[in-house]
Every structure is written in C-alpha cells, then in structure tokens.
Amino acid sequence: MAGKLLLEHINVPGIRTFDVYRAKGGYRAVDKAFKTMAPDEIMEEVKKSGLRGRGGAGFPTGMKWSFLDRSKPEKPRYLVCNADESEPGTFKDRYLMEFIPHVLIEGLILSSFALGSNNTFIYIRGEYKWIIDILETAVGEAKAKGYLGKNILGTGFDCQIHVQTGAGAYICGEETALLESLEGKRGNPRIKPPFPAFFGLYGCPTVVNNVETLAAVVPIINMGGDEYAKIGVGKSTGTKLISACGHINKPGVYEIDLGLPVDEFLNSDEYCGGVRTGHRFKAIIPGGSSVPIIPGDLFLKTLEGNDRLMTYESLSEGGFVSGSMLGSGGFIVMDETTCIVRNLWSLSRFYHHESCGQCSPCREGTGWLEKILHRLEHGHGHMHDIDLLVEIAKKIEGNTICPLGDAAAWPVASAIRHFREEFEYHAKFPNKVSGRFAHVDDYKRELNAIAL
Template identity: 45%
Template sequence: MTLTSFGPANRIQRSPETHPLTWRLRDDGEPVWLDEYQAKNGYAAARKAFADLSQDDIVQTVKDAGLKGRGGAGFPTGVKWGLMPKDESMNIRYLLCNADEMEPNTWKDRMLMEQLPHLLIEGMLISARALKTYRGYIFLRGEYTTAAKHLNRAVEEAKAAGLLGKNIQGSGFDFELFVHTGAGRYICGEETALINSLEGRRANPRSKPPFPAAVGVWGKPTCVNNVETLCNVPAIIGDGVEWYKSLAREGSEDHGTKLMGFSGKVKNPGLWELPFGVTARELFEDYAGGMRDGFKLKCWQPGGAGTGFLLPEHLDAQMYAGGIAKVGTRMGTGLAMAVDDSINMVSLLRNMEEFFARESCGFCTPCRDGLPWSVKLLRALEKGEGQAGDIETLLGLVGFLGPGKTFCAHAPGAVEPLGSAIKYFRPEFEAGIAATSAAVVPPLARPIVVGA
C-alpha cells in the first residue's frame, strides 16, 4: 500500500494554504531532510514561537485553534496543555510523543515520521517551549524501524543546527529529544501504560487521578500527545487561528485537516490529508475509488479496529467526531476499512477479538476474562458449534465491558465492533448455532475455561 497524501487522479494540488501537514512531501516518497525542510519554510514557526510569543501565548493559540488529539480520543490539546502546573519551581517536566501506532488499519503517523521527521520535531520543539519541558521522548512502535532511522537522523540534524539541545536559538531554553522504541504492545497507546513502559515497567495503565500532567514520567509533570497532533502545531503558530479554523468544511465542529484513509478491497487504498467534514462517501468513492471490480461494500469501520461497523447507507456521514457519532460510532483514527461481501462477519470478529484479547494487559477482570470468553464463543459460532444463548452472552459481554466498566478504554474499544456486527449482521451469527443445540441457555450461563 502506498503511503501518500495525493488527491485522486491528481485532482488536488497540495499547498501550504490547504494541506498544512503534507504540502512538503516529495513526489518520490523520500524523506524531507533539514535543508529541504528549511527551504520549505521549516522551523519558521518555531523561530516565531521563540522570538515573538510567550509560553502562555502559545498555549492559548493552540487552545483557540480548537486543535484536538488525533490519536483517537479527540481531547482538546490546548486544554490538556493547560493542565500542566504553573509553578516555576517544578522545572523537571517531560513531553512525550505517542508514536506507538498499534491500531489495526492505521498507518498515518508512520507516513509523517518516515517522510516528514522534521515536522514532528518542530511540533515538539514549539510544544516543549509552551509547556516548559526540558526533555522529550518519541515513544515509537518497535516495528517502525524505518521511522526510527529517519527520526534519529533528523534529531542529529536539528542538534547540529542548534535547534535542539542547550540554549536553542540563543533563547536560554534547553530541550533534549530522544527516540525510544517500544517492545510492541497495543496497550501502550494508553498514555499511562506508555509512561510505565518508558520507565521500564510493565505496560499497565495507571489509576487516574493523579493525571500525567501532575504525576507522569518518574513522578514529574508530563504531557503526552499523538504524532499527528504535534505535527499540527507549527502551522497553527505560523499561520494563525482563523486560517486554521477555516480549513474544515461547513458543518464540522472540528477544525483543521485530518489524515484520513481507506483500506480493504478498494481500488485505490491510501492516505490523504482532507478537511474535517468531508463525507465518508467522498473519501470512499472519490479518493479510494470505490470497491474493486467483482466486490461489493458490505460494511465499513470509520477509524480503526476499535470503532463500530457502519453500513453503506452511512457513507453520507461527515468525517468528524460529531458527524460519525450521529450514525452510532466514533471517528477514531480516521482511517477507514472497507469490508467486502465475501467476508463472514463471525470470522472477522473472531480475528479482531483474538487480537484484542491478546493485547489486554490483564490488569482488570472484565477485560482479562471477558475478551477471551468472547473469542471462545466466536470460535464455536465460526465452526457451527455454537449453542442457543451464545449471541445473548456475547451481547451481555458487550455491556459488561462497555465504557466505565473497565480500568481503561481497551475493552470498550474491543467490544464496540462486536456489538455493531451483531446489530447489523445477526443472521450470520445465528447461522453458527448448531441445529442440535439444546434449549435456550440463559445469558452468561454457559461455562468457559479462560485461555482454552
């Protein structure tokens, strides 16, 4: 699959005015190194932030722009920054970039890190200035070896140019940046699990409160932001709030642009920078080219494996958090997956739930035991050996593992696609119940051996 942000059939020309994240990309897909990045106005926003803006000004600008987290949760970035302590005596504080992109069907951060490593570094430099953090870490998915190589080279280039390290640009501000490759766990997408892993601990989420802004890495104030989130910061600081807010389509409550994509058996799978508010139908038909010949769209997920399934009639929904919420699920990472009509939903969900069960940290009982339970039931249904009551049991698990029922958001995300699949494709699940099945078994009454 090509990692690209080009428009369909060269219809769209990327420019700084419309594509703040991707206009610097090279046509050959090679990385944009420091000299080329600076020739394309790179680090101009950082110089502006250091010369013309106070730290509070930067925070307020990001808050006014309405930038929200691009990792899936969508929490307002400026509000998150505002949670960092104002006490000047707390001079040890950290900025963490969450680059542990483990969400299935999602590869947007990989493209940014591999092809525009200096954009991320500039975003972190400005953010560090705003948050008064003296050290930053890019917590990178271990499998992203090319991204690690490119980021490390870019860090060295920035150091040599005086853009990282001591007394940056003569400002008296120090900022060191390190690339840290993780061992590869989905749960590290949760910010406190990421912090534990960075410290060398088991990647379990922490109790909140205290939140990382108060007690984070090694007990110090810490801010954690996603790659794409941080890459938006230079454009906001460089070109202003009103311009940034004007990028989104009418009707969108989210501002700016978003890296969106489509995978599956579509004609042109890929990744594009598009304004918030574009419809899923435009993304699917105009950019992804619709389904390949011989295949029909059965359903789709709007933003990774942890989002609910939607039907073809939902394609007119606008791609922003509120627009996708109106049709019953979450925007997630914004990288959609098309499911074609050759796919059996029971098999698809069994595969998904196996992944989520394996990636559970095992800390809380509902997630640790509930997800393997769903896998066991789905395996039986897939083989045609299901029993009466199994579907009700699965729906019961969807409820028991829903939002607010578990220690973190891993289990709710894991069961959201399961609940939606049963809602829209229940006959496929019913087909897995053996004809010789006994009378209806009450929900949750079927015995199970966890891990069997």
C-alpha cells in the same frame, strides 16, 4: 479546500532530510515562535485553533495543555509523543514519521517550548524499527543546526528529544501504560486519577499527545490559530490524516479537511476511488478497529437521512445505535465478500492477545469473547452464544481501568447489532461455515438501515 498542511511537500525528493525540508519552508514556525512569541501565546494559538487530539479520543489539545500542572516549578515538566501506533487499520503516524519526520520534530520543539519541557520523549512502537533510525537522524540534524540542544536560537530554552522504543504491546499506546513502560516498568495502565497532567512520567506533570496532533502545531503556528480553525466544520477543525485500507481501489494515507462528505472521500478518485470494482459496499470501521462497525448505507447517510461528513460529530451521530466514531482515522472498508463473524473473531483475538491482564473484566472477558467467536466461526457455535456475546460485551464495557475493555466490547456489540443474521447463520448451519469464506454469498443481505 485549503489544501494539504502536513503532507504538502510529501512528494518532494529528499524531504526526509533537514536541508530539503528547510528549503520548502520547514522550521519557519520555530523561527517565528522563538523570535516573536511567548510560550503562553503558542498555547493560546493552539486553543484558538480548536485542534483536537488525533490519537482517537478527540480531546481538545489546547485544553489538555492548559491542565498541565505548573504550580510546582521545581519539578520538571515532560512532553511525551505517543508514536505507539498499534491500532489495527491505522498507519497514518508511520507514514508521517517515515517520509516527513521533520514536521514531527518541528511540532515537538514548538510544543516543548509552549509547555516548558526540556526533555521530550518520542515513544515509538518497537515494530517501527526503521523509523526509529529515521527519527534519530532527523533529531541529529536538527541538533546540528541548532534547533535542539542547549540555548535554542539564543532564547535560552534547552530541549532534548529522546526516541524510545516500545516492545510491542498495544496497551502501551494508552497514555498511562505508555508512561509506565517509558519508566521501564511493566506496561500496565495506571488507575486514574491522578491524571498525567499532575502525576505523569517519573511523577512529574506530563502531557502525552499523538504524533499527528503535535505535527499539526506547525501549520497552526504558521497560519495562526484563527485561520486553522476556519478549516473544518464546527468543533472539528483542521485537517486529518486518514489511513484508508480494505476493499477500496486506492488504499493509502490521505490528508483531508475535516468536514469532507464521506461519500466524496470514499468514492472520488482523489481519495479512495470507491469500493473495489465489481463489488458492493458492505460495512466499514471508520476509525480504527476499536470503534463500532457500521453497515455501508448507515455510513453514507444517518438514520435521519443526513449525509455524513468526515468529522468527529457527524460520524458519531446516532450514538452506538447507528453511528460510529472518527477515532484514530483507520478507515477499514469491507465489501460483500467479508464475513463479519470472521472479521470480529480476528479483532477479538487481537484484543485477547493484547489485554494487559490487570483488571478482571478485560482479562477474562476478552478471552471469553475470543473463544466463543472462534467456535462460531469454526462451526461449533450455538444460537445462545450470540446473546451471550452481547452480554459479555456489556459487562466489560465501562467497568475496566483503561479504554481497552471498551475497545474490545464495542466491535462485538455493534457487529451483532447490525449483522445478527450472519451470526445466526453461523449458528444454524455449522457445517457450511467451518473456516471458509465461501458461505458469505449464502446470506447476502440487503444493506438496509436497521429498524429501530
């Protein structure tokens, strides 16, 4: 256990203010980097650390930074912080920005220095209205102390941080849609290539990173990339914020070392404290609503019988057949009182509502999925609807412009794969299910690994 890195001082009163944060060793990394390191060295440290994007995809951050087009010095380069955290079940960035905003500001200063971005944007979702004020206060404080603005710490490097609010669209968390929205346009994802590293914000090379990723640069600089890489297992290095919610005894945001056994995370009193007392563990969505749902026993052990760890690799072991993904760390636990059909309907309704409407499979498909699931849940479903759902999901997956289509399709495919009986029950006994939770006891099933 290396202890907490980002949330180390979270319980210190007043850590939200610059002075307390500074007294607790804040801005040490900026001092160190600006005095002793060149921008390339920071990037080298980040590469060495093996830090992977914390927003969901898990792409190596150092590699993403190295893709940034530096061949045209006349064009400005931008760093954009993606704080449009809208994934159902994920609230880690909110926690970080709300209680310890300076760690993000510090990470942004370091990253902007490394990438040569003089204007850095935080694109934050409109629903986080009060956090916008917190961030702007933090930016103001940092500016007053000379950590932002012109000629930071006498290095000649200028950097401004602008906080920009979104208007409440999930799709604006997709990086190219975010850039469109930031430019003041309709938040439609762009067609890639070109990638933002070459043609991003206002047509200039841009890096878009998640809040937690950028904050993680601070401990990387403080302790050195090699040290940071020692935390974790294999390619999953460092610590990760997990926002645990659902039917557990202690919901909340936890900072864990990647590589922690899932059993320990779920059941130990230090973290989630186990599934709601008196209930059985039924299913889990381990990485935010977009990742496949898996039954509890498949979550604790893989099909081969190995214990799962909280890492990118281990959670996706078994692929889409018996695995899931670490995603953005939205850990949603469900006990046996949850109706999977209703849960899935709720998710599909979300994706239907949030589809941007640009490409046809997603625009039409998400609506179709939602309507069928609504029928099933409300007792108007048929047996053939179940196969139809799978088929529609298959037609959406991979055929869309952005990953929202995949995100809408994966939960459907996995829920039906693992909990088909529940769907069949809904189709067979329509009058027992219409709009009630009570039916769940009727088909309590043994949570065995599915037969392959």
